[in-house]
Amino acid sequence: QVTLKESGPVLVKPTETLTLTCTVSGFSLSNPRMGVSWIRQPPGKALEWLAHIFSNDEKSYTTSLKSRLTISKDTSKSQVVLTMTNMDPVDTATYYCARMGGLYFDYWGQGTLVTVSS
């Protein structure tokens, strides 16, 4: 059974760095056909893809936030980590991790709401 679960702080202050962890089970992060993305959704708004990490550790980032994002993985722990620097209230959102099986997001975590406020 494939599962993904996000963890991290529920509240961060402006200018702080956010670190989120996605713990996966039911598949291996070293599987060549699998990768994991982070996707966010501000309250009442659309989905926004943020970053992706491939099995070979290659990475891709959304253009508008590339300078603030870092994605990494620890295959032995089955974890994918996203860091986002210089957080702002506009970054308040539910953050999801999702498995890309092949080309599509076939499994998603439940999401974690992160609020940016002083």
Added chain:
Amino acid sequence: DIQMTQSPSSVSASVGDRVTITCRASQDISSWLAWYQQKPGKAPKLLIYLASNLQSGVPSRFSGSGSGTDFTLTISNLQPEDFATYYCQQASSFPRTFGQGTRLEIK
């Protein structure tokens, strides 16, 4: 980056109706398109991939079509559980991009 534009942004329909949602890509993405359904407070769910292929377990009243830049999601014989928000997403290249969503409401 490839931009995805959905229309309409919201639509009202009744149980038993047929509804069509449109998604347009800013450049040719062949058939590399997915549709997702999202219900309030829940993660999105993959419905259709490669423009017209139904994900396992998805009811056959959902169908997708299109290629190139223009795509449609059709839901026939609407059921109460279908009222949700629907997103298209291109899988042609990175960065991945989603449409802005279409909210399907009960009339």
